[in-house]
Amino acid sequence: MQILTANRLVDGDVVFLTGNYDWSIEINDASIARDQTEACRLEDIGTKADKSAHVVGCYLVDVVIVEGRIEATHYREIMRTKGPTVRGDLGKQANVYGSGGLRSGQSPLAAQNHHEVQQEFAHVSL
Amino acid sequence: MYRYDEFDATFVRQRVAQFREQVARRLEGGLSEDEFKPLRLMNGLYLQLHAYMLRVAIPYGTLSSRQMHKLADISVKYDKGYGHFTTRQNIQFNWPELKDVPDLLDELADVEMHAIQTSGNCIRNVTADHFAGVAVGEVEDPRPVAELIRQWSSLHPEFTFLPRKFKIAVIGTREDRAVMKSHDIGLRIVRNDGGDTGYEVHVGGGLGRTPMVSRLIRAFLPRPDLLNYLEAIIRVYNLIGRRDNKYKARIKILLHETGKQEVTRLVEKEFDQLKKQNDAVSPAEYERIAAYFQDPAYEDTDFNLDAFDEKRKQHPQFNLWLNSSLSEHRQRGYSIVTVSLKPIGGIPGDASAEQMHGVATCAEKFSLSEIRVSHEQNLVLPFVKKQDLFELWQGLKKLDLATPNVGLASDIIACPGMDYCALATARSIPIAQDISNRFADLERQHDVGELKIKISGCINACGHHHVANIGILGLEKKGVEFYQITMGGEAGENTAIGTVIGRGFSGTEVIDAVETLVDTYVELRQENETFASTYSRLGVTPFKEALYATA
Numbered sequence: 001m002q003i004l005t006a007n008r009l010v011d012g013d014v015v016f017l018t019g020n021y022d023w024s025i026e027i028n029d030a031s032i033a034r035d036q037t038e039a040c041r042l043e044d045i046g047t048k049a050d051k052s053a054h055v056v057g058c059y060l061v062d063v064v065i066v067e068g069r070i071e072a073t074h075y076r077e078i079m080r081t082k083g084p085t086v087r088g089d090l091g092k093q094a095n096v097y098g099s100g101g102l103r104s105g106q107s108p109l110a111a112q113n114h115h116e117v118q119q120e121f122a123h124v125s126l
Numbered sequence: 127m128y129r130y131d132e133f134d135a136t137f138v139r140q141r142v143a144q145f146r147e148q149v150a151r152r153l154e155g156g157l158s159e160d161e162f163k164p165l166r167l168m169n170g171l172y173l174q175l176h177a178y179m180l181r182v183a184i185p186y187g188t189l190s191s192r193q194m195h196k197l198a199d200i201s202v203k204y205d206k207g208y209g210h211f212t213t214r215q216n217i218q219f220n221w222p223e224l225k226d227v228p229d230l231l232d233e234l235a236d237v238e239m240h241a242i243q244t245s246g247n248c249i250r251n252v253t254a255d256h257f258a259g260v261a262v263g264e265v266e267d268p269r270p271v272a273e274l275i276r277q278w279s280s281l282h283p284e285f286t287f288l289p290r291k292f293k294i295a296v297i298g299t300r301e302d303r304a305v306m307k308s309h310d311i312g313l314r315i316v317r318n319d320g321g322d323t324g325y326e327v328h329v330g331g332g333l334g335r336t337p338m339v340s341r342l343i344r345a346f347l348p349r350p351d352l353l354n355y356l357e358a359i360i361r362v363y364n365l366i367g368r369r370d371n372k373y374k375a376r377i378k379i380l381l382h383e384t385g386k387q388e389v390t391r392l393v394e395k396e397f398d399q400l401k402k403q404n405d406a407v408s409p410a411e412y413e414r415i416a417a418y419f420q421d422p423a424y425e426d427t428d429f430n431l432d433a434f435d436e437k438r439k440q441h442p443q444f445n446l447w448l449n450s451s452l453s454e455h456r457q458r459g460y461s462i463v464t465v466s467l468k469p470i471g472g473i474p475g476d477a478s479a480e481q482m483h484g485v486a487t488c489a490e491k492f493s494l495s496e497i498r499v500s501h502e503q504n505l506v507l508p509f510v511k512k513q514d515l516f517e518l519w520q521g522l523k524k525l526d527l528a529t530p531n532v533g534l535a536s537d538i539i540a541c542p543g544m545d546y547c548a549l550a551t552a553r554s555i556p557i558a559q560d561i562s563n564r565f566a567d568l569e570r571q572h573d574v575g576e577l578k579i580k581i582s583g584c585i586n587a588c589g590h591h592h593v594a595n596i597g598i599l600g601l602e603k604k605g606v607e608f609y610q611i612t613m614g615g616e617a618g619e620n621t622a623i624g625t626v627i628g629r630g631f632s633g634t635e636v637i638d639a640v641e642t643l644v645d646t647y648v649e650l651r652q653e654n655e656t657f658a659s660t661y662s663r664l665g666v667t668p669f670k671e672a673l674y675a676t677a
Binding site: 007009010012013051056074075076079085086087090091 | 152175221224473559605
């Protein structure tokens with residue numbers, strides 16, 4: 001299974017193509033290609049989207065569904081859907097976990113211990 | 127410090143205005159990404175894993191307090207309240223939004239800073255010894271030369287589209303604190319028997335996937351010939367350097383494939399031609415620039431050694447900090463203080479806005495408002511009176527910037543790795559943090575002594591792992607991060623490339639492996655031997671045995 005991802009032009013945030021041909025910052029909104037034909041269709045959309053003023057650098061990402069939620073399989077892509085593992089207070093994970101605080105000026109030293117974040121990455125062995 | 131003249135200021139403002147228009151056209155769809163990407167890269171703007179990243183040039187690593195305050199303000203206004211100091215003496219902001227970058231650049235221009243030529247296949251920001259101007263035994267401050275090269279190379283029309291990026295470093299001492307021999311061109315200021323100042327010219331150094339130590343192609347280049355000679359080198363490279371394969375496009379490959387002798391012959395031939403048509407560096411122009419870097423008015427200080435020693439006894443932490451953070455200053459009564467950006471378990475090179483403001487204020491009070499950035503991702507206060515050391519230490523402690531670990535096991539260089547970087551194959555920061563935590567006992571670190579651990583998250587080697595006592599390279603194998611260890615590297619005067627010592631480790635195992643290597647050294651060292659000297663006496667065998675011995 002694959003989904004189409006890119007970075008949003010205006011701010012660089014990671015986005016995913018939805019079933020409505022829109023882009024969402026939430027991976028669970030992504031439209032899933034379950035076979036080769038579907039994947040090719042997404043890829044075509046990506047090629048066109050790369051010429052737009054909305055997103056940059058479209059590509060397909062392998063995913064699985066775990067307990068009804070879409071999850072990327074490669075550790076690089078898992079990080080793209082969450083944020084830096086060493087700064088649990090930043091990136092998508094900050095919003096997901098409700099710690100918010102974007103542009104808060106918080107000291108990196110006060111950041112969440114990366115081990116807590118890393119528990120989520122346990123299957124990629126660190 | 128160097129101050130922009132009218133030309134510099136106009137040039138930077140014009141560039142911001144141009145970029146503002148380019149960003150607007152991109153956002154409106156008038157420019158495609160293919161058209162826009164080279165334009166943003168020329169202005170230091172990358173698109174990374176989670177966001178854009180702006181790399182701001184800090185020429186030869188010298189900053190004023192005013193500039194540091196501005197960087198802190200920018201980090202709050204346009205980023206997420208912190209900045210990352212890099213191995214190229216620059217600062218990177220990890221989260222700016224494209225639409226805000228022109229405003230950000232305008233604010234940088236207010237304090238005579240920019241992000242021009244911090245990316246792309248051009249001559250990059252010129253780096254220098256972070257102890258420039260205060261180092262003992264310095265022939266001459268390397269910064270006037272670095273500034274001269276900066277002015278010459280900024281928007282040099284012939285060198286805007288080189289085969290690859292091009293990095294120049296300048297030092298003025300025998301000791302090399304700027305990894306000079308790992309640069310495309312490394313210059314060392316020397317004085318000849320006649321008392322004239324000139325340069326040793328080293329060419330073809332570099333890290334990355336094919337690490338090489340540079341070769342000396344001119345033992346003494348007279349000062350007036352400098353720019354013509356640099357032009358000759360880069361012209362030869364520009365003309366015959368490979369462009370068919372980006373991994374073979376650096377000048378080190380040209381030197382390796384074509385040979386030092388032939389490259390030198392071509393350079394000297396080009397230089398002879400250039401000398402006839404171009405002006406030499408005039409003494410007046412050199413002096414004009416050098417005037418910005420003159421020694422400050424040093425004061426006679428009333429340093430009381432007894433009282434100072436008493437403070438050391440009363441405050442063991444202060445004593446420990448002095449032992450690792452101080453370097454000898456060439457002016458009596460003064461010290462060079464290295465401010466560690468490596469708190470135990472912290473992110474190497476990161477500083478919060480509060481810390482940046484704090485260091486800027488410390489520099490205003492204790493270091494003539496001047497700060498340096500070192501390639502080891504620390505900050506330096508170059509003009510601290512010995513009598514102010516205790517007060518400075520207390521100030522830094524409040525900012526969590528007084529970790530007494532400079533040059534020790536937890537003073538680790540680490541690239542951003544996959545936590546931020548789109549090119550990375552593995553993370554490097556968590557490895558640095560785990561090693562730092564493993565050696566959290568500072569008494570133990572001081573006992574272990576000088577140790578250079580450097581970590582890169584991909585083969586491009588931004589974390590300098592090739593020139594480390596213990597180098598760690600993060601790679602991917604079958605969808606999992608794994609880490610290779612190299613040993614025997616060195617970054618100083620006797621620059622050497624380390625070699626991989628054996629099979630790689632998982633992210634957890636590699637921490638144990640580093641500890642095993644350190645314990646092996648402690649067990650085998652002779653009196654006063656550093657890690658590096660024990661390694662060079664015994665070679666890799668005992669370390670390998672300790673690591674890979676089957677139980």
